[in-house]
Amino acid sequence: MTKNGVGREIPSYIEGIGQIKPYESPFSVIPEGNKAGAKLKRPLPHKNKLIDSIEEAVIKTGLKDGMTISFHHHFRNGDYIVNMVMDVIAKLGIKDIRIAPSSLGTCHGPLVEHIKNGVITRIESSGIREPLGTAISEGILPNPVILRSHGGRARAIESGEVKIDVAFLGVPACDDYGNANGFSGRSACGSLGYAMVDAKYADQVVLITDNLVTYPCLPASINQTQVDYVVKVDEVGDPKGIVSGAVRNTSNPKDLLIAENAVKAIMASGYFKDGFSYQTGAAGSSLAVTGFLREKMIDQNIKGSFGLGGITSQLVQLLDEGLMEGLFDTQCFDLVAAESLGKNPKHFEVDAGFYANAHNSGCLVNNLDILMLGALEIDTDFNVNVISKSDGYISQAVGGHQDTAAGAKLAVILAPLVRSRNPIIVDKVTTVCTPGETIDVVVTDYGIAVNPLRKDLIENFNKAGLKTYTINELKDIAEKLTGKPDKIEFDDKIVGIVEYRDGSVIDVIRKVK
Amino acid sequence: MEIKKVGVAGTVESSDINIVIEPSDKKGIEIELQSTVMKQFGRQIKNLIEETLKSEGVESAVVRATDKGAIDFVIKARALTALYRAAEINEYSWEA
Numbered sequence: 001m002t003k004n005g006v007g008r009e010i011p012s013y014i015e016g017i018g019q020i021k022p023y024e025s026p027f028s029v030i031p032e033g034n035k036a037g038a039k040l041k042r043p044l045p046h047k048n049k050l051i052d053s054i055e056e057a058v059i060k061t062g063l064k065d066g067m068t069i070s071f072h073h074h075f076r077n078g079d080y081i082v083n084m085v086m087d088v089i090a091k092l093g094i095k096d097i098r099i100a101p102s103s104l105g106t107c108h109g110p111l112v113e114h115i116k117n118g119v120i121t122r123i124e125s126s127g128i129r130e131p132l133g134t135a136i137s138e139g140i141l142p143n144p145v146i147l148r149s150h151g152g153r154a155r156a157i158e159s160g161e162v163k164i165d166v167a168f169l170g171v172p173a174c175d176d177y178g179n180a181n182g183f184s185g186r187s188a189c190g191s192l193g194y195a196m197v198d199a200k201y202a203d204q205v206v207l208i209t210d211n212l213v214t215y216p217c218l219p220a221s222i223n224q225t226q227v228d229y230v231v232k233v234d235e236v237g238d239p240k241g242i243v244s245g246a247v248r249n250t251s252n253p254k255d256l257l258i259a260e261n262a263v264k265a266i267m268a269s270g271y272f273k274d275g276f277s278y279q280t281g282a283a284g285s286s287l288a289v290t291g292f293l294r295e296k297m298i299d300q301n302i303k304g305s306f307g308l309g310g311i312t313s314q315l316v317q318l319l320d321e322g323l324m325e326g327l328f329d330t331q332c333f334d335l336v337a338a339e340s341l342g343k344n345p346k347h348f349e350v351d352a353g354f355y356a357n358a359h360n361s362g363c364l365v366n367n368l369d370i371l372m373l374g375a376l377e378i379d380t381d382f383n384v385n386v387i388s389k390s391d392g393y394i395s396q397a398v399g400g401h402q403d404t405a406a407g408a409k410l411a412v413i414l415a416p417l418v419r420s421r422n423p424i425i426v427d428k429v430t431t432v433c434t435p436g437e438t439i440d441v442v443v444t445d446y447g448i449a450v451n452p453l454r455k456d457l458i459e460n461f462n463k464a465g466l467k468t469y470t471i472n473e474l475k476d477i478a479e480k481l482t483g484k485p486d487k488i489e490f491d492d493k494i495v496g497i498v499e500y501r502d503g504s505v506i507d508v509i510r511k512v513k
Numbered sequence: 514m515e516i517k518k519v520g521v522a523g524t525v526e527s528s529d530i531n532i533v534i535e536p537s538d539k540k541g542i543e544i545e546l547q548s549t550v551m552k553q554f555g556r557q558i559k560n561l562i563e564e565t566l567k568s569e570g571v572e573s574a575v576v577r578a579t580d581k582g583a584i585d586f587v588i589k590a591r592a593l594t595a596l597y598r599a600a601e602i603n604e605y606s607w608e609a
Binding site (some may be wrong): 120390392418419420421422432481482483485488 | 527528549550551552553554555556557581582583584585
């Protein structure tokens, strides 16, 4: 056991994983070597890639016991692909599969059966939700899950650390030779940013679509040079679960209060000026921040540079009104964003490596100024947990949290001080996902705390007359309301590891007792 | 205080607790709790409900509580309300 850079005890070797490199600091890992790549091939001219079924695709790719397959999560909770493909693999008697999806949702509960039957023995993902997360926290999987950020996953694939044998990628529009995009068809999801990494680096790529269009399908986000087989199915997902209409602005007074406090912090930070860049999530308070910020931009005649990330209708509005020069999009959060991506060349689709891989020549988070993030818990060292609930169960996702926090000049956490009796600011978070060193400000419904490392920000806030608390003061207010929670008991068995974006291990997750 | 019938208070909304108090043949207060924060606060919630009932002189009751993350003030208020309803008492001394 060694204490890593955020003070967590990390074993030097973990059964089923191997030697462990403990996390040190945000930019301490200097990578070596070259990018990996897909297998070379020789397809003969004028041969068709269209085949009849997923079963035929699995057989043709030669998928065998012990191999690694991947999926993307652009269909979110409407996804049918993961369960459909895994059912076929199970039926064909293939075992010991490692799945490396970009993320998993609540719709992927059926994977529990495939784990019990030995079909899936390893999982690497950004997120794992109930009921799968609960089962894994109770120790169902023979090997610990590896949880990575979106940038961390792109890094692991591009460096060859994760070698994908076959990628099964659902696409909303596709031709019979493997050109595909995400913005048309009944299952439109917008950007295919996560899937684009798999398409480039997997040895074999199978596209699965419910919307086969006449060749050529243009513009092509995934293209024919990357794709081996195309399968037409009735439905790749449930459109209602894939994207909603425009995500509505919140009317929750707590969210609005947090958003108002966040806008005050942004105004006082010194980063709100012409040419600023901005990223936010799709949670209620973050969306409200974007709305308030828009009013300030119009009032003060300030124009931004770019919006990044999961794109929402609120950011599309900033682009359409000329308040932003462009949008970089790895994932669309609503239909307005998906439509805009298909129409507006300034709304630009990027893959997860371009977005957030720490080990290329410069990903987009390096250009980020102002960032709004969520949190399940924050500790008094500003470390953030976005993966485990306060009772120890894996239930959420790392997402782009680590990546964007490392890049942004002003990384702001938005969170209520108390969530259903759970204090959100605590002595030690259940699981560290994002190191406190990369978090600058915590904004709650009760007040704002600034990371003491950011003396410049504290000075700016003081000058602006913005009242702040220490993180310990906020913790005390929270605990006064909730009482001190009983300590959660864990077994010694490690069920998950959380990688930092550079491949080092920032924390481990143990089996819940 | 004697429990005469089933008394209910609270909802199953987030941050609330629904408490049902029933008469019991056995001596003692029996508490059945479901909670979204069972591991963190289950022990403390049960203690608080029991103490609240005991301080009102209850010696025997069956309590079924469904908690969605209520804080102590809410738990105590819901427990007292359910108890007064169960005991069919309409007068309550507000100073405490």
